[in-house]
Amino acid sequence: MNETEIGKTFLKQAQDMEPRIVSFLRDMIAIPAESCKEKERCERVKQEYESLGFDEVFFDGLGSVVARIGNGPFKIMMDGHIDCVGVGDPSSWSYDPFKGKHENGKVFGRGSVDELPAIASMAYGAKILKESRSPAFPGNVSLYLVASVLEEDCDGYPLWHLIEREKIKPDVVILGEPTDMNIYRGHRGRMEMTVTTRGVSAHGAHSERGVNAVYKMAPIIQDIEALNERLPTDAFLGKGSVTVSTIDCKSPSLCSVPDQARIFLDRRLTAGETKEKALREIRELPHIGDAEVELLTYDALAWTGATAKQEKYFPTWVLPEGHPLVQGTACAVQAIMNRKPKISRWAFSTNGVATMGRLAIPTVGFAPGLEELSHSTGEWVKCEDLVKAAAVYALMPLILSK
Numbered sequence: 001m002n003e004t005e006i007g008k009t010f011l012k013q014a015q016d017m018e019p020r021i022v023s024f025l026r027d028m029i030a031i032p033a034e035s036c037k038e039k040e041r042c043e044r045v046k047q048e049y050e051s052l053g054f055d056e057v058f059f060d061g062l063g064s065v066v067a068r069i070g071n072g073p074f075k076i077m078m079d080g081h082i083d084c085v086g087v088g089d090p091s092s093w094s095y096d097p098f099k100g101k102h103e104n105g106k107v108f109g110r111g112s113v114d115e116l117p118a119i120a121s122m123a124y125g126a127k128i129l130k131e132s133r134s135p136a137f138p139g140n141v142s143l144y145l146v147a148s149v150l151e152e153d154c155d156g157y158p159l160w161h162l163i164e165r166e167k168i169k170p171d172v173v174i175l176g177e178p179t180d181m182n183i184y185r186g187h188r189g190r191m192e193m194t195v196t197t198r199g200v201s202a203h204g205a206h207s208e209r210g211v212n213a214v215y216k217m218a219p220i221i222q223d224i225e226a227l228n229e230r231l232p233t234d235a236f237l238g239k240g241s242v243t244v245s246t247i248d249c250k251s252p253s254l255c256s257v258p259d260q261a262r263i264f265l266d267r268r269l270t271a272g273e274t275k276e277k278a279l280r281e282i283r284e285l286p287h288i289g290d291a292e293v294e295l296l297t298y299d300a301l302a303w304t305g306a307t308a309k310q311e312k313y314f315p316t317w318v319l320p321e322g323h324p325l326v327q328g329t330a331c332a333v334q335a336i337m338n339r340k341p342k343i344s345r346w347a348f349s350t351n352g353v354a355t356m357g358r359l360a361i362p363t364v365g366f367a368p369g370l371e372e373l374s375h376s377t378g379e380w381v382k383c384e385d386l387v388k389a390a391a392v393y394a395l396m397p398l399i400l401s402k
Contacts, residue, residue: 003331003332003335003395003398003399004335006335006395006398007332007335007336007391007395009132010125010128010129010132010336010391010394010395011336011387011388011391013128013132013391013394014124014125014128014387014388014390014391014394015387017124017127017128017387017390018383018386018387020124021120021121021124021383021386021387021390022102022107022120022383022386024048024120024123024124025100025107025112025116025117025119025120025381025386026100026102026107026109027044027048027100028041028044028045028082028100028111028116028119028120029097029098029099029100029107029109029110029111029112029116030098030099030100030109031044031098032084032098032110033082033083033084033111034083034084034085034086034152035083035149035150035151035152035153035154035300036083036149036150036153036300036301036302036303037083037303038063038082038083038149038303039063039303041082042059042063042064042065042082042147042149042303045065045082045119045123045147046059046065048123049065049067049123049145052067052123052124052126052127053127053130054067054068054069054126054130054145055067055068055069055070055071056068059304060161060162060166061161061165061166061302061304061306062149062150062158062161062162062302062304062306062308063149063302063303063304063306064082064146064147064148064149064158064161064162065082065146065147066144066145066146066147066162066168067123067126067144067145068142068143068144068145069126069129069130069137069142069143069145070130070137070138070139070141070142070143071142072138072139072140072141072142072401073140073142074140074141074142074171074400074401075141075142075144075168075169075170075171075172076141076142076143076144076170076171076172076173076174076396076397076400077144077146077159077168077170077172077173077174077355078118078122078126078143078144078145078146078173078174078176078393078396079146079148079159079173079174079175079176079351080115080116080117080118080119080122080146080147080148080175080176080367081115081147081148081149081150081151081152081158081176081351082116082119082147082148082149083149083150083151083152083153084110084111084114084116084152085110085114085152085375087110087377088377092377093377094377095108095109096109097109097110097377097379098110100112102383105382105383105384106380106381106382106383107380107381107383107386108379108380109379110379111379112369112379112380112381113178113368113369113370113371113373113374113379113380113381114177114178114369114373114374114375114379115176115177115178115367115369115374117176117178117367117368117369117381117385117386117389118175118176118177118367118368118389119147119176120386120390121176121367121368121386121387121389121390121393122145122176122390122393123145124390125389125390125391125392125393125394125396126143126145126393126394128390128391128394129143129393129394129395129397129398132394137397138397138398138401140401141397141400141401143397144168144170146158146159146162148162148351149302149303150300150302150308151350151351153298153300153308154298154300154308154310154312155314155349155350155351155353155354156314156350156351156352156353156354156355156357156358157298157308157310157354158351159173159351159354159355160310160354160358160359161308163354163355163359163361164359169361170355170361171361171362172325172361172362172363172364172400173352173355173356173361173362173363173364174329174363174364174365174366174393174396175350175351175352175355175363175364175365175366175367176365176366176367177346177348177350177351177365177367177371178367178368178369178370178371178373178374179344179346179365179366179367179369179371180368180369180370180371181333181337181341181366181367181368181385181388181389181392182333182341182342182343182344182366183326183329183330183333183341183342183343183344183364183365183366184343184344184345184346184364184365184366185318185319185320185321185323185326185343185344185345185364185365186236186237186316186317186318186319186345186346186352186356187237187316187317187345187346187347187348187349187350187352188237188238188240188268188269188270188316188347188349189268189269189273189313189314189315189316189317189349189353189357190266190267190268190269190314190349190353191265191267191269191275191278191295191312191313191314192264192265192266192267192295192296192312193264193265193267193278193279193282193293193294193295193296194262194263194264194265194292194293194294194296195217195220195262195263195265195282195288195291195292195293195294196260196261196262196291196292196294197213197214197216197217197220197260197261197262197289197290197291198213198216198259198260198290198292199211199212199213199214199215199216199257199258199259199260199261200257200259201251201252201256201257201258201259202256202257203255203256203257204255204256204257205255207257209257210256210257210259211257211259212257212258213249213250213258213259213260213261214249214258214261216261216289216291217247217261217263217291219286219287220263220285220287220288220291221244221247221263222287223285223286223287223288224242224243224244224263224265224282224285227242227281227282227285228241228242228243231270231273232270232272232273233270234270234271234272236271236318236345237270237271237316237318237345238270238347239270240267240268240269240270240273241266241267241268242265242266242267242268242278242281242282243265243266244263244264244265245264245265245266246263246264247261247262247263247264248261248262249261249262265282269315269316270316271316271318273316275295275313279293279295295311295312295313296311296312297309297310297311297312298310298311298312314349314353314357315353315357315358316357317352317353317356317357317363318345319356319362319363319364321343323362324400325362325363325364325400326343326364328396328399328400328402329364329366329396329399329400330343331399332392332395332396332399333366333392335395336388336391336392336395337388337392341366346365346371347371348371348374350365352365366389366392366393367389368381368382368385368386368388368389369381369385
């Protein structure tokens with residue numbers, strides 16, 4: 001059979017599995033799992049992987065769930081992060097964010113886009129491939145499924161840990177961040193920085209005796225706004241950006257002059273921008289004076305108790321459109337969906353900052369869901385796309401193994 005014929009077979013098998021795929025997704029949604037608190041959801045995923053009969057299933061040191069199918073030299077890694085952001089004010093939701101509402105051919109709830117659908121569809125795609133009679137699982141492939149922890153807190157770190165610390169190094173990586181069933185091949189990088197100004201405290205009734213740290217910060221904020229306007233643009237990735245995301249200050253009381261102010265910066269890096277360039281631009285602002293500029297460090301404990309620590313710099317990455325991984329995944333999508341997928345990029349950041357950005361492992365993304373629904377109170381995914389994605393994931397290793 002050719003790829004289109006195999007794809008039709010896989011799609012029919014995935015359609016038969018739709019109730020199980022949907023049920024698995026709803027079960028995951030029903031278990032809250034913010035970063036560092038994913039244990040119960042991880043255990044549920046591990047249970048599903050084991051029930052599907054994969055060759056090996058285990059937790060890595062951080063608590064990510066890993067399954068292996070096959071034992072060939074060509075290693076394919078499919079990753080979907082298992083942690084989700086919080087729900088904010090529950091009253092802002094029109095439905096229970098942890099119920100996994102199933103209605104009108106859609107599943108709703110926190111994580112129903114970002115990115116539990118990929119975990120569900122990847123799992124059943126792997127089952128289809130493993131159990132297919134014609135062809136059998138390709139003998140030259142090892143397929144690793146990863147339900148990774150900590151991504152929302154520190155994107156890239158879970159896969160960097162699995163590859164560098166636990167020595168499971170794939171030849172290619174497919175990410176499950178939402179792409180609306182298209183192929184994404186990169187995105188801007190990012191950094192998290194702070195700027196701190198210091199002053200001299202005084203009683204508010206004698207404010208002239210103090211130095212107000214907030215006032216020292218005010219012109220710096222204006223400088224940052226102006227800097228954002230002149231940052232470079234790339235035709236594919238878009239514009240670099242910097243924005244003040246949070247501001248706070250320290251003062252002895254509400255009747256005192258604050259002696260410290262601090263702003264947090266979200267910096268997005270387009271093509272050609274580096275960590276050093278971004279830090280230098282802030283340190284050379286016209287009104288920076290004696291303010292302190294710092295690149296932040298992520299330092300947390302995974303649910304297993306393991307330490308996760310790295311600087312909050314997440315590199316820009318792009319895989320060329322002509323790369324065999326891009327074209328191979330596009331071929332799989334076309335065989336299942338009978339259309340050429342759009343080849344584009346994400347606006348936000350993903351675990352690709354480690355696999356491609358730090359480690360130069362070819363990486364692409366494919367998954368159900370609209371990126372713009374991520375982290376919103378209106379997350380939903382089409383059940384039809386869950387099914388089609390499972391068939392695409394089943395077909396990918398057959399095509400890529402060539």
